[in-house]
Amino acid sequence: MKGHGGHRGIGGAASSRRRAAVTLHDAPGGRSEASRRWLRRQLNDPYVAAARESGFRSRAAFKLEQLNQKFRFLKPGLAVVDLGSAPGGWSQVAAQTVGPSGCVVACDLLPMDPVPHVLFRQGDFTDEATDVWVREALAGRAVDVVLSDMAPATTGHPSVDHARILTLAERALAFASATLAPGGAFVTKLFQGGGEQAFVTLLRTHFQTARYAKPAASRSESSEVYIVAQGFRA
Numbered sequence: 001m002k003g004h005g006g007h008r009g010i011g012g013a014a015s016s017r018r019r020a021a022v023t024l025h026d027a028p029g030g031r032s033e034a035s036r037r038w039l040r041r042q043l044n045d046p047y048v049a050a051a052r053e054s055g056f057r058s059r060a061a062f063k064l065e066q067l068n069q070k071f072r073f074l075k076p077g078l079a080v081v082d083l084g085s086a087p088g089g090w091s092q093v094a095a096q097t098v099g100p101s102g103c104v105v106a107c108d109l110l111p112m113d114p115v116p117h118v119l120f121r122q123g124d125f126t127d128e129a130t131d132v133w134v135r136e137a138l139a140g141r142a143v144d145v146v147l148s149d150m151a152p153a154t155t156g157h158p159s160v161d162h163a164r165i166l167t168l169a170e171r172a173l174a175f176a177s178a179t180l181a182p183g184g185a186f187v188t189k190l191f192q193g194g195g196e197q198a199f200v201t202l203l204r205t206h207f208q209t210a211r212y213a214k215p216a217a218s219r220s221e222s223s224e225v226y227i228v229a230q231g232f233r234a
């Protein structure tokens with residue numbers, strides 16, 4: 001992974017080493033069968049290993065890299081807002097791609113260890129205080145790209161999870177519509193479940209294009225899909 005100033009991984013080798021060992025203690029839910037399945041999947045996942053090697057905070061970083069390889073929405077000098085950024089893989093990729101002349105402003109419900117060249121605030125992005133902070137952090141810069149890898153805590157009920165992520169995506173779109181510069185891009189995660197086509201149709205009224213994408217790093221058994229909307233019509 002290329003980094004600002006050529007260092008290995010924006011998270012730094014030390015933090016990648018700290019995160020290197022995946023053990024049963026990392027598994028959500030203790031030592032249940034579901035936790036053992038989670039652990040087996042982590043240990044056998046080439047993207048988990050590659051993320052550890054590269055100093056990325058999460059395997060999700062590869063999803064953004066792959067989306068950007070295909071759609072080229074991140075470029076040097078751009079201003080990016082990363083909604084739902086923790087633990088920071090997307091922020092790392094965004095910061096290394098926009099470089100020192102760009103800026104990345106990120107927020108998440110969860111804490112996030114500092115990522116060089118990323119301004120972060122912990123909070124719900126729908127809270128007014130977070131919204132005000134994000135706009136202040138941008139210091140008057142128009143936003144070129146709004147990223148949302150936000151996901152609600154899943155319930156195990158696909159229709160509930162689908163409805164919840166759709167609500168998050170709609171809120172993220174409202175934020176994007178209020179902050180994006182003309183020509184800007186919006187990238188959001190959804191879980192497939194029936195409502196996504198209407199959402200994409202809505203996106204096409206705001207953007208020149210809105211396309212589905214399933215990056216290779218997104219697990220095939222997951223209903224996760226990304227929508228990449230480009231060419232914001234202000």
Ligand SMILES: C[S@@+](CC[C@H](N)C(=O)[O-])C[C@H]1O[C@@H](n2cnc3c(N)ncnc32)[C@H](O)[C@@H]1O
Binds near residue numbers: 149
């Ligand atoms: C899949 S993770 C993001 C991974 C991240 N893109 C990365 O590369 O490391 C989804 C995140 O969305 C966050 N999230 C969910 N709802 C949110 C909200 N209303 N405001 C801010 N963050 C939210 C969760 O806390 C979680 O950390």
